Amino acid sequence: MTNTFENLGKEKRQRIINAALEEFAQHGFEEASTNRIVKKAGIGKGMLFYYFNNKQDLYYYLVNYCFDLLHNKYLPQINLNEPDLIERYRKATVSKFSFYKEHPNVFNFLGTIMLADGDLLTEDVQEKLDHLRKVGYDLVYNNLDYSRFRADIDSEKAMELIKWALEGYQQQVLANFKGEKMMDIDLDQLSNDFGDYLDVLKTAFYK
């Protein structure tokens, strides 16, 4: 309600946000513990309820915080004008990991939100989630040039396979750099390695 929390020093505010994001991502809303949050954040118990009215308010604050970041820093980087599926995916993947590297907890938290009880989320949050899903869908299915595919290949099926393969690649990367290791990831190297795989895909599927 008050803007006390917003006026906090940047470092401290960020510490609290990260601690809370981590706790909610790990345990979900119900089983998340405010005691653990304040311990992780290194603040007194009272302060959390001084900044936020209650656990729910904190949760909603985080939800909005994550969506704002997403809308300001990540989504604008996605370019649906690129007609080539593989190129589009290359750029989107690098953007994604770049965002992930900078805000490791945000993605984890949003991931759990997507699976959360519907009745926990207000309608406007649901709409934001739907928008997010739509972007993910458009990224892979909208406004693409199919003409590059080989004639003897079903381009619809090929696209699905490509999508899965690239998401498989992303998962493998995430498995290696999970959690705190995320900051160690080398985006240039990722981009290169990824490019190698994309070249193989092009050779296999394109004319």
Place this chain on the structure above:
Amino acid sequence: MTNTFENLGKEKRQRIINAALEEFAQHGFEEASTNRIVKKAGIGKGMLFYYFNNKQDLYYYLVNYCFDLLHNKYLPQINLNEPDLIERYRKATVSKFSFYKEHPNVFNFLGTIMLADGDLLTEDVQEKLDHLRKVGYDLVYNNLDYSRFRADIDSEKAMELIKWALEGYQQQVLANFKGEKMMDIDLDQLSNDFGDYLDVLKTAFYK
């Protein structure tokens, strides 16, 4: 300890096992609730601790139960003599879903085990897990015939891509048939759909 539980009627025993597997899979060991387990299983609280000494014993029983099933019903179906990656994967995938359909909770439970705290699992369980991982690895990397790949394609990279694509397919299927819906899955249909994708892969990557 005693064999009281084993002498139970098959239906009742299975009800308890399923309730417990589900609870542990959903909440992990620490946050799993014995109260919820007995409620789901439809038995009195006392019985659970009459059959098992404590929560841990129940957990270990389930672990062994799952591994036994896996070793008797699933692993023998995997055939590493098939030299063609795609064919091998086709058979393994059908086996996997067939097992999954019959024992939906077992896979979920084993999945959480793999991520569980190491100190929760005894050494022999760790060994069984390692064995399982090795089988998964061998399935994709051992004793395969690379000679079918096109000459202008890096067969190592191609194999990785194929693996990811097929696992992506599996994940999509699982997303559709999660939980109780698993029993609705049509294995023949799955096998056909999957075959279509495999054909596309063959056209793209093989000579």
Place this chain on the structure above:
DNA sequence: AACTACGTAGACCACCGTGGTCAACAATAT
């Protein structure tokens, strides 16, 4: 120095769900 206003910590609260027990009783076997 005195006063005010905000920031901060953590002891404390009533409450609830926990793993586990146990006395009472039902069912079955001898």
Place this chain on the structure above:
DNA sequence: ATATTGTTGACCACGGTGGTCTACGTAGTT
């Protein structure tokens, strides 16, 4: 009729819960 086994759920001490409140530190103003 008796002994054995199967079964239930009220009950227990306990630990962790979200949230409160008092006491204190700090900084600015007069």
